[in-house]
Amino acid sequence: MQILIDRYNPQSDSAPYTQTYHLNDAEVGEDTMLLELLQQLRIQDPTLGFRSSCQEGVCGSDGMNVNGNNCLSCITLVKPLGDKIHIRPLPSFPIIKDLIVDMQLFYDQYKNVEPFLKGDEHLSRDPEHEILQTPEEREKLDGSYECILCACCSSSCPSFWWNPDLFPGPAALLAANRFVIDSRDITTIDRLESLDKAEKAFRCRHIQNCTAACPKGLNPSRAIQGLKHAIVKNRS
Amino acid sequence: MTQEATLQEYEFDAVVIGAGGAGMRAALQLTEAGHKVAMISKVFPTRSHTVAAQGGINAALGNVTEDKWQWHMYDTIKGSDYLGDQDAIEFMCREANQIVRELEHFGVPFSRLENGKIYQRAFGGQSQNYGEKQAKRTCAAADRTGHAILHSLYQQNLRAGTEMFVEHFALDLIIDDDETVCGVLIQNLHDSALKAVWAKHVLLATGGAGQIFRTNSNASINTGDGLGMVQRAGIPLQDMEFWQFHPTGVAGKGMLISEATRGEGGILRNADGEAFMVRYAPKVKELASRDVVARAIAVEVEEGRGCGPQKDHVLLDLTHLPHDVIENRLPGIRDISRTFLGIDPIEAPIPIFPTCHYMMGGIPTNLNGQVVKPDIPYPENRSGQSVDTQIPVPGLYAIGECACVSVHGANRLGGNSLLDIIVFGRKAAQEIGKQLQNNPEIATRPFQHNLNALLQRYQRWLQTSPSESAHDSVFAIAADMQKIMESGCGVFRDHQHMQQTVEQLRQLEQRFAQVQIQDDSAVFNFERCSALELENLLAVAKATACSALAREESRGAHTRVDFSERDDENWLKHSLFYPQNESILFKPVNRQPTQHAPFEPQKRVY
Ligand SMILES: Cc1cc2nc3c(=O)[nH]c(=O)nc-3n(C[C@H](O)[C@H](O)[C@H](O)COP(=O)(O)OP(=O)(O)OC[C@H]3O[C@@H](n4cnc5c(N)ncnc54)[C@H](O)[C@@H]3O)c2cc1C
Ligand code: SF4
Ligand code: SF4
Ligand code: FES
Numbered sequence A: 001m002q003i004l005i006d007r008y009n010p011q012s013d014s015a016p017y018t019q020t021y022h023l024n025d026a027e028v029g030e031d032t033m034l035l036e037l038l039q040q041l042r043i044q045d046p047t048l049g050f051r052s053s054c055q056e057g058v059c060g061s062d063g064m065n066v067n068g069n070n071c072l073s074c075i076t077l078v079k080p081l082g083d084k085i086h087i088r089p090l091p092s093f094p095i096i097k098d099l100i101v102d103m104q105l106f107y108d109q110y111k112n113v114e115p116f117l118k119g120d121e122h123l124s125r126d127p128e129h130e131i132l133q134t135p136e137e138r139e140k141l142d143g144s145y146e147c148i149l150c151a152c153c154s155s156s157c158p159s160f161w162w163n164p165d166l167f168p169g170p171a172a173l174l175a176a177n178r179f180v181i182d183s184r185d186i187t188t189i190d191r192l193e194s195l196d197k198a199e200k201a202f203r204c205r206h207i208q209n210c211t212a213a214c215p216k217g218l219n220p221s222r223a224i225q226g227l228k229h230a231i232v233k234n235r236s
Numbered sequence B: 001m002t003q004e005a006t007l008q009e010y011e012f013d014a015v016v017i018g019a020g021g022a023g024m025r026a027a028l029q030l031t032e033a034g035h036k037v038a039m040i041s042k043v044f045p046t047r048s049h050t051v052a053a054q055g056g057i058n059a060a061l062g063n064v065t066e067d068k069w070q071w072h073m074y075d076t077i078k079g080s081d082y083l084g085d086q087d088a089i090e091f092m093c094r095e096a097n098q099i100v101r102e103l104e105h106f107g108v109p110f111s112r113l114e115n116g117k118i119y120q121r122a123f124g125g126q127s128q129n130y131g132e133k134q135a136k137r138t139c140a141a142a143d144r145t146g147h148a149i150l151h152s153l154y155q156q157n158l159r160a161g162t163e164m165f166v167e168h169f170a171l172d173l174i175i176d177d178d179e180t181v182c183g184v185l186i187q188n189l190h191d192s193a194l195k196a197v198w199a200k201h202v203l204l205a206t207g208g209a210g211q212i213f214r215t216n217s218n219a220s221i222n223t224g225d226g227l228g229m230v231q232r233a234g235i236p237l238q239d240m241e242f243w244q245f246h247p248t249g250v251a252g253k254g255m256l257i258s259e260a261t262r263g264e265g266g267i268l269r270n271a272d273g274e275a276f277m278v279r280y281a282p283k284v285k286e287l288a289s290r291d292v293v294a295r296a297i298a299v300e301v302e303e304g305r306g307c308g309p310q311k312d313h314v315l316l317d318l319t320h321l322p323h324d325v326i327e328n329r330l331p332g333i334r335d336i337s338r339t340f341l342g343i344d345p346i347e348a349p350i351p352i353f354p355t356c357h358y359m360m361g362g363i364p365t366n367l368n369g370q371v372v373k374p375d376i377p378y379p380e381n382r383s384g385q386s387v388d389t390q391i392p393v394p395g396l397y398a399i400g401e402c403a404c405v406s407v408h409g410a411n412r413l414g415g416n417s418l419l420d421i422i423v424f425g426r427k428a429a430q431e432i433g434k435q436l437q438n439n440p441e442i443a444t445r446p447f448q449h450n451l452n453a454l455l456q457r458y459q460r461w462l463q464t465s466p467s468e469s470a471h472d473s474v475f476a477i478a479a480d481m482q483k484i485m486e487s488g489c490g491v492f493r494d495h496q497h498m499q500q501t502v503e504q505l506r507q508l509e510q511r512f513a514q515v516q517i518q519d520d521s522a523v524f525n526f527e528r529c530s531a532l533e534l535e536n537l538l539a540v541a542k543a544t545a546c547s548a549l550a551r552e553e554s555r556g557a558h559t560r561v562d563f564s565e566r567d568d569e570n571w572l573k574h575s576l577f578y579p580q581n582e583s584i585l586f587k588p589v590n591r592q593p594t595q596h597a598p599f600e601p602q603k604r605v606y
Helices: A034-044 A104-112 A135-139 A158-162 A169-180 A188-195 A209-213 A220-235 B021-032 B069-079 B086-105 B145-160 B225-232 B290-302 B323-329 B331-341 B416-438 B451-462 B474-488 B495-514 B526-550
Strands: A002-007 A017-022 A063-066 A069-072 A084-088 A095-097 B008-017 B037-041 B163-166 B168-175 B181-188 B194-204 B243-250 B267-269 B314-317 B350-359 B370-374 B390-398 B573-578 B583-588
Touching (some): A002 A034, A069 A209, A104 A169, A158 A169, A169 A188, A188 A220, A209 A220, B008 B021, B008 B181, B021 B037, B021 B145, B021 B416, B037 B168, B037 B194, B069 B086, B145 B416, B168 B194, B168 B451, B168 B526, B181 B451, B194 B225, B194 B416, B194 B451, B225 B526, B243 B290, B243 B331, B267 B290, B290 B350, B331 B350, B390 B416, B451 B526, B495 B526, B526 B583
Parallel strands (some): B008 B037, B008 B194, B194 B390
Antiparallel strands (some): B243 B350, B370 B390, B573 B583
16 A cells, blocks of 8 residues: 655755655554554654644544545544545645644634624623523534534635635634524624625635535535625625 | 753743643633733644543533532542542532533533523432432533533633643743742744743643553543653652543543443443343442443453453443434534444444543642642652641642542542533632732742753753664653553552563663654654653653552552452552652541531442
8 A cells, every 4th residue: 555645844845745655455454544554654754744632533633635635634544545545734724844734824714703602791790590592592503613623624615725814714604603603692793794794704605615624524614604694684 | 052042931920731621721710810821732722632521511500400519529529439538529519510600601502401501411420319319410512512611711712812832842840949830841843942931830731641551532642741740840649540441432442432321321231232230330330430330341351241253342332212312412422433433323332341531640739729749858768658748839730630639539420520620720720810919029030940950851852863773762662651551550450460560661761761763853843742741651650550559459440459448447548659769658538528527438339
């Protein structure tokens, strides 16, 4: 089996290059995940750079592009990827080293949508009671709150590629929508108004790359569509 | 240029090392109070392992079954096998309701009941009225409670504007000649730049160290760095013999299948299809304490009733549960099972086996989160003695899984760790706030300190050896350590194996003293980072093995084949391990709660 990895060390390389590793097929089990394989390679070659932490698909550290698709290496089985696996860093982000990219713009966009609950002042200070929410209201948050900020979506979004500094991207918009639809948040109108701009919610063209890329099965594209409807409704 | 010339320096009122639930709750409190704080994390905050917590957080809200903090307190003390400090447990249980509501106000998307209140599920070891009936005390956001809490806390820190040093690795504590902790030496992983962060108060929130065992439910970053740092600063570690082996890890892999599965009605079966827990805990069966369930599974397998071709696991059966319970209450578990085993728990049972999960021991602290140590000068000469008086280490605090306050004693109840990290995260921050107000004049930067020695220590990792000449490696030593710990300090322990483990660990220490790294890169040098982590892991492993060898009784998660009974007369006490001469001191268990009458040790039956 051939593993091709795009590598780049800013201290010694002028540009990224592809390095090929060979692995004995027998070393790869039916249940071997790509992260385990990378860890094996790192034992052979300690200079290989990639991030990881939880190893079970919940921390969002190890987004990477494998045979053209963005994924989390820790929950991606090796066998179905075929005999030749090409691993690249997440597209569109500046490369720091090997598979490690600089996600600062992605984090900034997240922060810009003010992704925190702004509840009623009085209720939020009351230590004796929770802010009530019906199961139906709570259910609306399913599919948004589970985001792990892995950036697989934003890194596959053409609108984000062109304007990562202006367009929030699918992950940030998903987060924005998560607070718009949270029954406890009282700033819905402000939130909608701040996103009502050509380069914000409306820069999304619903190409749906984001939804296809999300390793957690979330649907940012649909959330953004909902967001746009809410914005338009809010105008009138 | 020498290292020192390039050293960047910063000054803060307080520095929080760690951005898990504990660190982020503390940082939020301090930032909101207007103090100058920095939060340091070796990974981006939401990648901390709190994110993986599944089942929930305990509080006697009484939303589903009638409940009282006093019952929660009783259950926790019983669960701890009476080793938990009763004043600390009382404090935690009394704070719980407010802590959970506060989390809700921070935005945590808890699951809800029809009346709009927070959903609560049953977890092991929970009872109403001091052991009578099963209680439902665990507040849950589906089975992603840790994720929900960690992300909400990160969001709140964004709102508050907490200053963060992300992807910065903390190496060692800076200490002045009065033994006051006055800062921390950190390294930016992006470019290897070293930074001295001076602070009046240093708070450790570095999480667990499950990576000392091969099969574990922990993130690869859970390497006990805070514990290594305090050991090097001459501070002992408490109760390190107590490690929780979670009953239901994915067989052969170790990732966690939450106790929530049993709380929602899951059943454990052996190769005969028998629901065997009734033989071990007739009353509450699957919902006995974790140590009890983990031992039961290990015994079933040992006695030949394991499942699969190797007869090396048992089955967790959820197939009888209504589909919507699995879909809505356990979606994350279903994901894990499908991803790692190719099994949909709606259709087939999940193969499971105990996995190393949680460190009950850690850095000794008092109720305010201040790190404490025995009030004696030369611990080496006192091995085996009990020391009553503990004194705070000036400037140093610890919270969360790295700390031992001790609310979990010899065995932690599910849902009590998330509670512990938030309760004491807030409490320690309040204490620091108070100190900052009372003594605003303390200087952050002393004249005499150990920074040069720390920099000297680090120098060895700047030399690399070419790969051809390397006989040994950091990765090889780590793998050996994990194997050694698993075979010598697992679920069942005895003198002979542990003695061997201690000796093997000493050999690993010698290998570690010689080992060199190959990677000389300054950008994300993962090998060097692993070396620094391995040093900490080895310290934790050694503390574990030595403390376990010393404790000649069975209590909670510490099961000795050669001393199978609990021995309150001789062992109802905490152990404190000093690496110098591998000496162990003891300190008494607190049995003076302030609101409730003390609980006397009883035989533990479930
Ligand atoms: C799979 C799993 C499921 C669990 N489920 C539950 C549950 O349902 N209920 C419950 O109560 N408990 C549960 N637990 C236990 C609980 O989640 C943990 O004990 C708790 O989250 C620990 O929180 P913490 O803040 O102490 O540490 P962590 O969340 O581990 O955070 C540690 C932080 O320290 C930082 N750090 C560490 N070393 C360094 C260093 N050298 N330099 C800089 N930064 C450093 C890390 O970057 C990280 O930010 C579970 C645990 C696991 C593993
Ligand atoms: S649907 Fe919108 S956000 Fe998603 S990839 Fe397309 S343009 Fe980007
Ligand atoms: S929406 Fe999905 S792909 Fe995008 S950051 Fe969140 S989890 Fe990752
Ligand atoms: S390592 Fe955490 S998501 Fe892959």
